[in-house]
Amino acid sequence: MVPHLVTALTGPINELEQRILDSMPPIERWFRLEWMEHTPLFYTSVDVRNAGFKLAPVSNNLFPGGWNNLTPAMLPLAVQAAMAAIEKICPEARNLLIIPQNQAHSMAYWQNLAQLRSIFRMAGLNVCMGSISPDIKQSTTMELPGGESITLEPVVRSQYRLGAKHFDPCTILLNHDLQTGVPGILEDLHEQYLLPPLHAASSVRLKSTYLRCYEEVVKRFGKLIGVDAWLMNPLWDTLPLVNVDIATDQDRLRDAVDAMLTKVRKRYKEYGIKEKAFVVLKADNHDRSFRAMAVRDAKELGPVWERLRAAQKAAFGEPLTLVLQEGVHTHERVNDAVAEPVVYLMDRYVVGGFYRVLTAQDQEGPVVDPHANFVPLAFADSTQLPQPGMAPGASAPNRFYMYGVVARLAMLAAAYELEATDPQAEHYE
Amino acid sequence: MVPHLVTALTGPINELEQRILDSMPPIERWFRLEWMEHTPLFYTSVDVRNAGFKLAPVSNNLFPGGWNNLTPAMLPLAVQAAMAAIEKICPEARNLLIIPQNQAHSMAYWQNLAQLRSIFRMAGLNVCMGSISPDIKQSTTMELPGGESITLEPVVRSQYRLGAKHFDPCTILLNHDLQTGVPGILEDLHEQYLLPPLHAASSVRLKSTYLRCYEEVVKRFGKLIGVDAWLMNPLWDTLPLVNVDIATDQDRLRDAVDAMLTKVRKRYKEYGIKEKAFVVLKADNHDRSFRAMAVRDAKELGPVWERLRAAQKAAFGEPLTLVLQEGVHTHERVNDAVAEPVVYLMDRYVVGGFYRVLTAQDQEGPVVDPHANFVPLAFADSTQLPQPGMAPGASAPNRFYMYGVVARLAMLAAAYELEATDPQAEHYE
Numbered sequence: 001m002v003p004h005l006v007t008a009l010t011g012p013i014n015e016l017e018q019r020i021l022d023s024m025p026p027i028e029r030w031f032r033l034e035w036m037e038h039t040p041l042f043y044t045s046v047d048v049r050n051a052g053f054k055l056a057p058v059s060n061n062l063f064p065g066g067w068n069n070l071t072p073a074m075l076p077l078a079v080q081a082a083m084a085a086i087e088k089i090c091p092e093a094r095n096l097l098i099i100p101q102n103q104a105h106s107m108a109y110w111q112n113l114a115q116l117r118s119i120f121r122m123a124g125l126n127v128c129m130g131s132i133s134p135d136i137k138q139s140t141t142m143e144l145p146g147g148e149s150i151t152l153e154p155v156v157r158s159q160y161r162l163g164a165k166h167f168d169p170c171t172i173l174l175n176h177d178l179q180t181g182v183p184g185i186l187e188d189l190h191e192q193y194l195l196p197p198l199h200a201a202s203s204v205r206l207k208s209t210y211l212r213c214y215e216e217v218v219k220r221f222g223k224l225i226g227v228d229a230w231l232m233n234p235l236w237d238t239l240p241l242v243n244v245d246i247a248t249d250q251d252r253l254r255d256a257v258d259a260m261l262t263k264v265r266k267r268y269k270e271y272g273i274k275e276k277a278f279v280v281l282k283a284d285n286h287d288r289s290f291r292a293m294a295v296r297d298a299k300e301l302g303p304v305w306e307r308l309r310a311a312q313k314a315a316f317g318e319p320l321t322l323v324l325q326e327g328v329h330t331h332e333r334v335n336d337a338v339a340e341p342v343v344y345l346m347d348r349y350v351v352g353g354f355y356r357v358l359t360a361q362d363q364e365g366p367v368v369d370p371h372a373n374f375v376p377l378a379f380a381d382s383t384q385l386p387q388p389g390m391a392p393g394a395s396a397p398n399r400f401y402m403y404g405v406v407a408r409l410a411m412l413a414a415a416y417e418l419e420a421t422d423p424q425a426e427h428y429e
Numbered sequence: 430m431v432p433h434l435v436t437a438l439t440g441p442i443n444e445l446e447q448r449i450l451d452s453m454p455p456i457e458r459w460f461r462l463e464w465m466e467h468t469p470l471f472y473t474s475v476d477v478r479n480a481g482f483k484l485a486p487v488s489n490n491l492f493p494g495g496w497n498n499l500t501p502a503m504l505p506l507a508v509q510a511a512m513a514a515i516e517k518i519c520p521e522a523r524n525l526l527i528i529p530q531n532q533a534h535s536m537a538y539w540q541n542l543a544q545l546r547s548i549f550r551m552a553g554l555n556v557c558m559g560s561i562s563p564d565i566k567q568s569t570t571m572e573l574p575g576g577e578s579i580t581l582e583p584v585v586r587s588q589y590r591l592g593a594k595h596f597d598p599c600t601i602l603l604n605h606d607l608q609t610g611v612p613g614i615l616e617d618l619h620e621q622y623l624l625p626p627l628h629a630a631s632s633v634r635l636k637s638t639y640l641r642c643y644e645e646v647v648k649r650f651g652k653l654i655g656v657d658a659w660l661m662n663p664l665w666d667t668l669p670l671v672n673v674d675i676a677t678d679q680d681r682l683r684d685a686v687d688a689m690l691t692k693v694r695k696r697y698k699e700y701g702i703k704e705k706a707f708v709v710l711k712a713d714n715h716d717r718s719f720r721a722m723a724v725r726d727a728k729e730l731g732p733v734w735e736r737l738r739a740a741q742k743a744a745f746g747e748p749l750t751l752v753l754q755e756g757v758h759t760h761e762r763v764n765d766a767v768a769e770p771v772v773y774l775m776d777r778y779v780v781g782g783f784y785r786v787l788t789a790q791d792q793e794g795p796v797v798d799p800h801a802n803f804v805p806l807a808f809a810d811s812t813q814l815p816q817p818g819m820a821p822g823a824s825a826p827n828r829f830y831m832y833g834v835v836a837r838l839a840m841l842a843a844a845y846e847l848e849a850t851d852p853q854a855e856h857y858e
Contacts, residue, residue, distance in 0.1 A: 025523075028512070028553020032520050077505055080778050083457070084513050091461050094454075122815070124457020349509055386551070 012053045012271055014393045016231050020402050021386055023225040030224055031348065031408060038415045040348040042085060042173065042195040046407035047356075048341045052331040053273050054231045055402070057214070057410035062200045063177040065101070066354075067119070068111035069376035070344060074352030075119065078344075082123035085347035090170055090193055096125040097162065097169035099186075100152065101176045102133035110142050110150045116175065117150075119346075128167045130155040132176065132185055160191045171195065177202040179286065199421050200414075202286040207323045208238045209421060214413035221409055232406055234326035235263055238284060243319035244308040250301075256324055257281075258298035264326050278327035285321070289314040294327055334377060341400075343407035350404035441482045441700055443822045445660050449831050450815055452654040459653055460777065460837060467844045469777040471514060471602065471624040475836035476785075477770045481760040482702050483660045484831070486643070486839035491629045492606040494530070495783075496548070497540035499773060503781030504548065510775035511552035517776070519599055519622055525554040526591065526598035528615075529581065530605050531562035539571050539579045545604065546579075548775075557596045559584040561605065561614055589620045600624065606631040608715065628850050629843075631715040636752045637667045638850060643842035650838055661835055663755035664692055667713060672748035673737040679730075685753055686710075687727035693755050707756035714750070718743040723756055763806060770829075772836035779833035 020027065045064035046057045070078065086093050098120075100113055117127045131140075131152040141151045153164035162185065163169055171193040178186075178201035186198060198204075215233060222229030239256055243249045257279055264277040276296060281304060283290040290311035293304055311320055332339045332355070339355040355377040386401035393399070419425065449456065474493035475486045499507065515522050527549075529542055546556045560569075560581040570580045582593035591614065592598055600622040607615075607630035615627060627633075644662060651658030668685055672678045686708055693706040705725060710733060712719040719740035722733055740749055761768045761784070768784040784806040815830035822828070848854065 025550055025553050025555050028551070029521075029523060032512070032516055032522075032553060035516070036520050073502055077509055080506055080509055083461070083778070087461055087464070091465050092458075093461075094458055121454055122457070124454050124461060126454050349512070 012228075012231055013050070013055060016055065016227055017393060017398060017402050019225045019227050020405055021398055024386060024401075026224060027405060030221070031412070034412055035348050038412065038419065041200075041345070041411055041414055041418070042089075042347065044345045044407075044411045044414065046343045046345070046410045048343060048403050048406050049328045049330045050332050050341065050403075051275070051329040053271060053275075054234075054328065055406055056232060056234050056328045057406055058328060060210075060410045060414050061177070062196045062414060063175050063202075064344065065109055065112045065175065066342065066376070067115040067344070068108060069342075069354045070115065070352045074344075075115075075122075077349065077351040078119045078346050079122040081346035081349035081351050082119050084349070086120075086123055086125065086171075088347070089195070093125055093170050095167060095169040095171075096120050096127050097130045097155075097164065097167065097172045098127060099130055099132055099155070099172060099174050099176050102131070102135070104131070104133075104152065107144070110144055113150050113175070114144055114148055116173075120173075125171075126167075128153055128164050128169070130162070130164045130167070130169075130172075132183060155185065157185050160189065162186070162189055162192065179203055197418065197422070199423060200418055205286060205417070205421075206284050207282060207286075208284050208321075210413060210417045211236050211323065211325075213416035213420065214410060217409050217413045217416065230267060232409065234328055235260060235267075236323060236325040239322040239324060241319040242308065242322050244305055244312055249319070250305070253304075253322070254298050254301060257295055257301070260324055260326065261296075261298065275329055280325045280327045282323045282325065283311065283320055284323050290320060290322075339377065341403050343403050345407060345411050348408070348411075350407060353400065353403065353407075441657075441660055442479070442484060445484065445656055446822060446827060446831050448654045448656050449834055450827055453815060453830075455653060456834060459650070460841070463841055464777050467841065467848065470629075470774070470840055470843055470847070471518075471776065473774045473836075473840045473843065475772045475774070475839045477772060477832045477835055478757045478759050479761050479770065479832075480704070480758040482700060482704075483663075483757065484835055485661060485663050485757045486835055487757060489639075489839045489843050490606070491625045491843060492604055492631075493773065494538055494541045494604065495771065496544040496773070497537060498771075498783045499544065499781045503773075504544075504551075506778065506780040507548045507773075507775050508551040510778035510780050511548050513778070514776035515552055515554065515600075518624070522554060522599050524596060524598040524600075525549050525556050526559045526584075526593065526596065526601045527556060528559055528561055528584070528601060528603050528605050531560070531564070533560070533562075533581065536573070539573055542579050542604070543573055543577055545602075549602075554600075555596075557582055557593050557598070559591070559593045559596070559598075559601075561612060584614065586614050589618065591615070591618055591621065608632055626847065626851070628852060629847055634715060634846070634850075635713050636711060636715075637713050637750075639842060639846045640665050640752065640754075642845035642849065643839060646838050646842045646845065659696060661838065663757055664689060664696075665752060665754045668751040668753060670748040671737065671751050673734055673741055678748070679734070682733070682751070683727050683730060686724055686730070689753055689755065690725075690727060704758055709754045709756045711752045711754065712740065712749055713752050719749060719751075768806065770832050772832050774836060774840050777837070777840075779836060782829065782832065782836075 041062055043064055045061045045066060047059045049056050049058045098113065098116060101109065104110065113129055120127050129150060129152050132155055136152050136154045139151055139153055141149050143149045156163050156165060161168065162172055169192065172189065173195050181203045182198050182201050186194065218229045218233045237256055237260060239253055242253055260279045261277050268275060268277060278294050278296045280292050280294050282292045290307060293307060295301065295304065308320065312318065330338055330340055334355065334357050338358040341353055341355055343353040344351050357377050386398050387395045390398055470491055472493055474490045474495060476488045478485050478487045527542065527545060530538065533539065542558055549556045558579060558581050561584055565581050565583045568580055568582055570578050572578045585592050585594060590597065591601060598621065601618065602624050610632045611627050611630050615623065647658045647662045666685055666689060668682055671682055689708045690706050693708070697704060697706055707723050707725045709721050709723050711721045719736060722736060724730065724733065737749065741747065759767055759769055763784065763786050767787040770782055770784055772782040773780050786806050815827045816824050819827055
């Protein structure tokens, strides 16, 4: 089953789909040339939101879980992509250490680890799960349904290397987003490949850096296929250091919200879109003390001040830098439940995806955090086999191809971002 | 449906399957290292024969047709592999010229071309079919069932480039095996990539060169996984310049057949195999005037002399160099019909395969030319997702994985062969 759009299947999203399909060879060539200049992330998942009239990657995860949600039909692609990725990084590779999340307490997450283990085993690597959690002091085995099991080994650190007992990897893969900071045990591993690099840690990334890169990528892409980049790129702005206790800072935020809403409404009018505009406020860093908030009116900022005050307090009075983004409605539905596509990439290749079908949640308002409660629904068709000649909006493979293109734009932007923030890089300016 | 082996599911083939499965990561790593030193063929199909007690690649095609027999589920793998292949050869590639067979008169062959066209379009190339047949003097369009069509364009040659009207490719892909020799129109194309290279032409390859390379490859592989290389490698010998009119040459051939049969029977005895041994005689070159013949007894060479005499006459009296090979029984059956697996590779990746199910033919004797009459039956499962822990011989994915490994050994051997026969190569000895 494939989710449908609640909005009518006409309008800008179909024009975008048509342009993307018509431009397939130039698009693939364009990516090919980009990957000559920029290194793709080792693996990524990208949440895409389809508003029916526009499309946007709303988050990218450089330490993706959820691999267990891919269907068996998608696995060969993941294996083949993993082979290509490994060949490029370290063709001699024999042993791979995967570092899972510290809070690896759910069956779904263990199944994710088991799926990653089979992908890399089939790509020709011995795989060991090495936990950096202080709770894992000895081999800890979890049984999975179906007879498989996952064993977490405590990592063993020597001066320049990280491994596990009897396991010396040449490559270390983080499936741990380092949300609370980069632990010392992962630093100075100069003899091993650590993927993704430490400056990809959630604790150090800034949304504004990524958004700036995405804007650059999508502008050039829009030019390539001749469409308004706005159709794939929500408007955004940064508000540096907003101190909620200072009246002029409150004014600054209120004005910014108002200006952004006005801009969005103007765009909606241009395209004949009847939806109600909204904006989303987020912390620029990945600090979870200020969770994303949707705002529909600059006059209704009461809850924002409240949450901002709490976050500022948690940061010992330090003012927060905020990112203000055009909100993107989500208009895909499976049986009236909100369905948000998630696209999985291994190296430069889109290997599959699934829908997060939201359960038991107020689906009236704009969805800000779709991770709350969901059941996965794998894409019914490949993301790689568009069907030229089908009416726009009528073909699931064509829609999945479009999602795959947007997900690759997001991953490319993350690659730009990591280049820009690489502490090892030499910058010539 | 998956074909079954007529022979009991015990014995050496299952040990081989088990060893191959157990050694999956080292096998994949071994291939990875080989591809660092040797360039994989751009695309290949390999016929594998399963005797129930041994396995052998019986032919490899460097200009494979039959892509239309791959299922939609296999296509994404082919597209992804094509992306990887193109990226390595010419990342800037925009236009690809495919040169079809001159005798492109069957619907199946046009469908093969259409499939190749979609694979490469989805990998990001504009594709044109440029015929070098003297019969194609203008654009010629063939309608396919389902509304698609294939247009053959006459090629246009300039001093250093080959293309078609309004189509200037950077890469030229041969789907034409150049059986009758390399035409001048394909020579001296120094500004373009021509794949596979001209010395891969059927008219210039020698079976003995390939077999020598395969022997080298499979010996090292056998060592890697700890099995007798004979289980994947039929015995073989070359008989240089056999003049059928000279009695001592006849004796030489008779002795060689006898010696080979004795060797094969000895091996059969070692492994407790009850089958009747046979050998196959082929011309070393790809001359079709001497077609492969099966021989079960050195005393029954009457038909061989007859066919040899005819071939020698066709070659204006020149004696033929023959290759003598241990015959490999084919013991896979679908509904009592012989089923021979064919594995498809794009670059270093196994992307799929199908069974040639032989129809209306005497299936009692050893099959020598399985191409005669067949219906294709696509592999029901992936070649990339072996199922560790399954009993040997009981799992179709495991069997397909094994076929994929053997097919890659054959392709690797062809890569060695093309290196050895490259007229441009500098040989340091």
